[in-house]
Amino acid sequence: MSERLSVLYNKKPCYDIVFQQSFEGLWPELEALGCAEKRLCVVTDSRVADLYGKELLTCLEGKCKKAVLYAFPEGEENKTLDTVRGIYRYLIREGLDRRDMLLALGGGVVGDVTGYAAATYLRGIDFVQLPTTLLAQADSSIGGKTGVDFDGYKNMVGAFKMPRLVYMNLSVLQTLDSRQYFSGFGEIMKHGLIKDAGFYEWLIENMYEICERDLNVLQEMLFRSCTVKKLVVERDPLEAGERALLNFGHTIGHAIEKAKDFQLLHGECVALGAIAAAYISWKRELLSMDEYYEIRDMFVPFYLPISVEGIDPDEILRLTKSDKKMESGRIKFVLLKKIGRAVLDSTVTDDEILAAVREIHFSEEDAHA
Secondary structure, eight states: OOOOEEEETEEEEEEEEEEESSSSTTHHHHTTGGGGSSSEEEEEEEEHHHIIIHHHHHHHHHSSSSEEEEOOOOSSOSSHHHHHHHHHHHHHHHHHOTTTTEEESSSHHHHHHHHHHHEEEEEEEEEEEEEEEHHHHIIIIISOOEEETTTTTTEEEEEEEOSSEEEEEEGGGSSSHHHHHTTHHHHHHHHHHHHHHHHHHHHHHTTHHHTOOOOOHHHHHHHHHHHHHHHHHHTTTTTTSSGGGGGGTTHHHHHHHHHHTOSHHHHHHHHHHHHHHHHHHHTTTSSSSHHHHHHHHTTTGGTOOOOOOOOOHHHHHHHHHOOEETTTTTTOEEEEEEEEEEESSSSSOOOHHHHHHHHHHHHHHHHOO
């Protein structure tokens, strides 16, 4: 069963998000983009190359002018300008020009790195997103944000570059390890919390099927999750205002990610950041106490952390001040007015951030209390 969403840019059709349960429908989508006359380079990481690289090249073989594959070592630590430099060298060696196309086959790191390479190689070359993790399918493959980490700072160098297509083969989710799979729910729960209370409730009601990875249920889940992001991105494609709501949980989440030296996955850190933001919302009397504890506890069935060890709240505060979302010296924080409605706020104080971080910090003192 195939479904699609059409994403608009400046009120005009820009690209489709296609939901499939195999790679069988990929070539017709690429052919419609004129790929029969293009050289295609699949960019992926070492792990995904072993799983799906050969299958994808077989899908393309004999149908386009040339199909090649470039793989870089997996891991967040390789989301760097050095990796982008390696892609440039390979593309030059293979003779790809502006009329050709990159295919980003992998998770968020692959999608962000490939998108940034596409935005900057020859001042711009088309690319397609083929996300293979739940996190990438629910979030990072949509909306045109690309970039790399710089000196340990998350996504500090980047560009907006819209893909020509996002093609999701949901069957690849069956090969994800449990931790990677459930990491995606940090972003999926976020979409419900900020914009769609009904979707948030649906996630809870379908918890068993989601945890069992029922493909039809996952397809509905991703369709609804991506619809939330699509609508926000369409209204604010370059993050001049409303799109910043998608950063719910990310300011403190990114700080934890860096403080823990990326030992925690992105979705795990988003969950922790979301709980911290919900805590501030409760203390400001935007949420009730019951709503706060429900939000916190609903991450547990999806195997996401609700507390973290080994952090220094003062360091987390300092790291939030280096977040690229700072504006005129103030942190643009996303709070919840209620489940399903988020608001931007630039008045969150250092004391509020510290209190929220202490709320999610599990220490030895807590263990012996």
